[in-house]
Amino acid sequence: MTSTQPRPGLDGPLSDALLGAGRFFSKAPTTPDNRAVFKEGGRGDWFYRDRWAYDKVVRSTHGVNCTGSCSWKVYVKDGIITWEAQQTDYPSAGPDKPEYEPRGCPRGAAFSWYTYSPTRVRYPYVRGVLLDMFREAKAEHADPVVAWASIVQDPEKAKRYKSARGKGGLVRATWDEAVEMIAAAQIYTIKRWGPDRIAGFSPIPAMSMVSHASGARFTSLIGGSMLSFYDWYADLPVASPQVFGDQTDVPESGDWWDAGYLIMWGSNVPLTRTPDAHWMTEARYRGQKVVVMSPDYAENVKFADEWLPVQPGTDAALGMAMGHVVLKEFFVDRPTPYFENYTRAYTDLPFLVTLDAAGDGLYRPGKNLVAGDFDNTEAASENAMFKPALWDAAADAPAIPNGTLGHRFGEEGLGKWNLDLGDLRPELTLLAEGGEAVEVELPIFDNPDGSPSTIRRGVPVRRVGDRLVTTVFDLMLAQYGVGRPGLPGAWPTGYDDETGAYTPAWQETITNVPAAQVERVAREFAQNAADTQGRSMILMGAGTNHWYHSDLIYRTMLMLTTITGCQGRNGGGWAHYVGQEKARPITGWAQMAFGLDWSRPPRQMIQTGYWYINTDQWRYDTFTADELSAQGAGNGQFAGKVTADLFAQSARSGWMPTYPTFDRNPLTLADDVKASGLEVGPYVTRSLKEGSLKFAVEDPDAEENWPRVLMLWRANLFGNSAKGDEYFLKHLLGTDNAVNAAESPEHLRPKDITWREQAPEGKLDLVLTLDFRMTSSTLMSDVILPAATWYEKHDINTTDMHPFVHPFTPAINPPWQSKTDWDSFALISQRFSELAEHHLGTRTDVVAVPLMHDSPDAMATPHGAVLDWKSGEIDPIPGVTMPKLVMVERDYTKIAEKYGAVGPLMDTLGTTTKAVTVDVNSAITYLKGKNGVRTGAGVDAGRPKLDNGINVAETIMALAGTTNGHLATQGFKTLEKRTGTLLHDLAAEHEGKIITFNEIVGQPTPVITSPEWSGSESGGRRYSPFTINVERLKPWHTLTGRQHFYLDHDWMQALGEALPIYRGPLNMTQLFGEAPLGEINELGVSVRYLTPHFKWAIHSQYQDNWFMQNLSRGGQQVWMSEKDAERVGIADNDWIELVNRNGVVSARAIVSHRMPEGTVYMYHSQDRLIDVPLTETNGRRGGIHNSMTRILIKPSHIIGGYAQLAFAFNYLGPTGNNRDEVTMLRKRTAPLEY
């Protein structure tokens, strides 16, 4: 302050006088200058004190499909839930690290709105037209099953209630009536069509394991099919099973802190990982460099040191170019010892591949060289065809290292399934002075239209017998275009070679990212990894994972994290964050959810395949499978086939599961088997060969092969995940839809699937949804049951973003007539069991089981060479060339007893997760005490009770290694016999500990290191995947036992995808005749249509929430660039309409300069319930975000029976990818009508 200023004061004597006068009216002290009045607190402020008052605070969380897993304080006053705020009591991440508090986000903070909102489902509802029919039928037929039959067997009645689906007219029913109708429909379906015609869908158990397990347990006990979710959501990164042989295992967010270099690649962390984002913002202060790849100026770009605005879906081009730089600079020009040692020990890069002659001295990469292929000491050993060879420099000869798939099973492999190289010195390259080299032909897909062509590059070779071999590393350098002196072939001339795949300049022509920037980021990423021994990390997300070719995008990224030695290192490696929620106590959950304590195996179905077939989307494929293959460089496996043919082949080969399995009720089939006097295998194979029995997938439109009953809980299929939503409405539900696509022309129809002229509409007889709020799924359902919210029940919750288990506890009891999912399915199972007395009794069920991962089934296909029994190339052999067949006895009158108690099967069989079997008798004894036991004379007598959420939660935690230290150490000891390495010390610190429900109510509790997962938390360490593999030399679950990049299965080679490679977004003009991108016609402008995760919702949840509606703009929104908007006369907030062959959306435009030209975003899961007008296209209600998409099956996702390419539930399966779509977009001109 300066002394030249006049004396401070207010503006004039009058003000002074007035303000001064105010003092006389108030006893409060004022400032001497009368500016302000001061008062001591505590008077006149009771209003806010009263507002703040509450009676109790309860710990709960949100079981929405979200990885947040945040613990919340729920406030209750006068028995009413008032609001929520985050818990802040997570155990510390360490004195020198930030903490997990206060996890949460605006969506979760708005949850309590639902409790009393007008969208709350308070009572059971049934559509009036159906309820009337059922009541009338009941009046006529006393037996509800007969009554149900009289409706669904009457085509007129069936059509009447099915075509009314979604169109209002819901009426209240009693619980008794609703449950009776549900049970009657199930009994009828089992009896008439078979139990595998019933399906249950509830996603993501981690978010509320008890609730998930409820319906899943019921479904599994009756022999229904539980539908997968991870692959269906396209969240499963197929590259993970391909490369790691693992479903997904990623670092907790606290491990971001450990990274020195962080790339966010298609993962918009502030939006989609809101509670975890702070780890990134804070790690920057440690000098971490942050790079973002995103097509738009996404929220995370705000935090980025560099932004690479890559064109949507071209990320693999960027990944290949970065790999080019890293391989050239850090392996060829200046070999980096850390990288070389790592790749030798932990990757398949040193393994040998046989080269197949292609004429004219040209070769093509063939199969992995295995012990059974050539003369060596292991040639006649057990599983020799699954023991790949590498080149040992010490002996200058091929050798078989420990730790391969062949060592994982069988007696001979005991103690040898490890990564200890002993005296072996694996060579990365066979390049030697004066050594031999040949030209190989490699596929490439960089033509602008995506069509295949080939390139020729050279590799050094050696001879093994009469075979020419090279290493995966040498092939990799050829693939990435990194030349070395002395090798033949055409190579890029330098980074600036635009035509030389896969240089930085080449990628710029595709991605628009400057070559120099790519070069620099790649170099920095690798240099940081070299400097820190692997602390470079890539956070990848849905932006890169929801494409048809996402497996390739991911493989290029995994190459970067792997060759730089970042996997299995804290602070390094891949961090896949898309729906990856981790049910940490996975073994306990699986026992409960699939009823493995009573009967095995359960039916588990790939959901994408299920709907591809059953919603008849296969009928709208207008291209051949060969159009997507490498053609010239491929092996012709797909010639003359369409995708649906490949799907049928996968099913009959036992690669992927398929339910309904046969065109016969599996209960009838079991009767037929018994009557034949044959075993099930011979009977079925004979019938298949005769043609008297067929796979249902070969004639999906025949009425005996339709799905009949669908149960949804914790799910919103029709308003959210249904890719090709309008096809669901048409074929599955039989109601209004906007399908505008043409069916396949005759020459493009499947050869192996019966084509019926008229596609059925309304296949499902009963749709049941349990929910607490209205969604498209409740809207479309025949029966709605009122569910308790997450603040009204007991359950448990985990995620992989943090290492804690924590609970749901009820703030209030379920209000009105709502019930917890556990109680609802208990009621259903009770009525079901009663009705079964007369209709079903005890029956035998033939369950077809696919060839399973983490089992000897994975050795069904030597060399991944495909032989199809249908074409007579081999015999149908259950468990080898077709599914296994298991006879399962089901006493349908005992379902309720089984549902409500822990069964006896585990006592003898134990539990098995990832091939590690554990004896759980100690846990069963513990549970008998903890839960109490059933009394009486039922099958459940003396068994631990499962009669409420707490009991089920205790059971889940007692049966899993992550929550029961004894089982973790026991599992590790079992595994030690196989690996011959020390492991059980990892869990020893918690040997005597079982985490209990009371404990987690007190505070979130960290889990225990367990063989169920690949990383270690021992000693309070931050979780990073594969640290056990790297530090304890435990193999990955792949063919080589290493991180695996060369995929030699016939179909991978057919696709041209044996090695990481770039393939762009699908060409929808070529495949489906959509207008080329950028074209303008009477329907507006053609744009790429993407559906990234939303800021104002978690999937469809919260999108309807008042708070989120008012903080966003409300209703359905489509973001687009101002340039595209101006081209077709659209202004911000204008009503617009989107139309393509799949459907119609009517939304409002949000026009923004942060959007790239040519691409629009309709953020994920904007349901059709809120402010959606009738469309001007067809006068019907506008669709959801997935009305514009459809299912497209990628053949590489349905390979099975071969090493890591083998089925497990949610581990491998076709993804419901949806990013390759395009649409026309125009301004709405018709007046708004609702």
Place this chain on the structure above:
Amino acid sequence: MRIMAQMAMVMNLDKCIGCHTCSVTCKQAWTNRTGMEYVWFNNVETRPGLGYPRRYEDQEQWKGGWELGRNGRLKLKGGNRFAKLATIFSNPKLPEIEDYYEPWTYDYENLLNAPASKTFPVARPHSLLTGEPMNPQWGANWDDDLGGTYKTGHADPMLKGIEDKVAFEFDKTFMFYLPRICEHCLNPTCAASCPSGAIYKREEDGIVLVDQNRCRGWRMCISGCPYKKIYFNHSTGKAEKCTFCYPRVEVGIPTVCAETCVGRLRYIGLMLYDADAVLAAASTKDEHGLYEAQRAVFLDPNDPAIAAEAERQGIAPDWIEAAKTSPVRRLIQDYKVALPLHPEYRTMPMVWYIPPLSPIVDAVRETGEDAEDAGNLFGAIDALRIPLEYLANLFTAGDVTPVRHVLDKLAAMRSYMRDINLEREPNEDIAAAVGMTGTEMQEMFRLLAIAKYEERY
């Protein structure tokens, strides 16, 4: 010297992820009720953007805050109290509901209750004020993440003078978030504007409150507040505002917005200041001097003489201790990384901000520097996507120097800590270049990055 204690907040905008959790938890706890539908005691603005209510920062229009008269004395920009009394029944400087937004809800019940019909039922929007069907045209957060800003953004008052530096084009996009609550000013214009004397500043902690019993609904406070953080409850007819969660703060719990901030960017702490010096400081002639003038009003509790005097004047010893360890004090006074929001309003606001640092290498390279050099990367503050002038218009009445100093410190901290992260010898020159020691740098790092709960509040 009259020593008073003030509860204050610092928000580190560099860490703000724009998630709005603070807004929702605050609204759930405090304003989720009739008459307050449009009210967000805490809101988060995407900047550049118009804010909530729209263009509230344009005091040429709204006349909020104080201004310096020709005589060098402070006066209410909206006119003195006499003038206010004269216009009490027609207040032209009051934002209309459209300037906030017309709150809406939907006919949710239709989803369950719709009779059998030809189409799928839907929940239509209707106004929470009139009950009439409506088509939302503006909201509390309408331009979130730059929605529509290519058209509306030019009206952002903070672009004044730098219109040529900001282009709303894809390649040049930038944004950051500005969460806002009441500033609990040392020199509040709301209180000075209230004809009823209903607005008071709590003696013990400086929290500014509206006495709900005394408020007569004149709404002069709304006009007077340049931050537009007092709202009119159209149901009770009284003014309401952020209370700094006094029922929580009094028992030692942070405010709702702070404790629920998942970006972990909010700090709460006590500041001691000389109440007798406030008016003079607020009257500082040069607007650029207001930031330092306000800092000069704060007293150092670590000065034994100040501590003793404070105790003599009746401030409790544990409060003096709290002032000593206050993270807010450290950020404002010791590290000087926090800046006031709009000091030019002369209200002496007490919610301060650390401006966002977002170095983008492209921008550095355009300056001709070698972007790969860590020194350049972290030091090239002038080349940031967010123009310094924009931040200066928000925090320092347009003076870019203090903003640059803050960003230099943050950048230097990243650079300094990188060596430690990579287990290399730290480079003390980096710390010295921004006037700090390595030890101070590590302490600041601890406060900003590790930010344990007990150190944030």
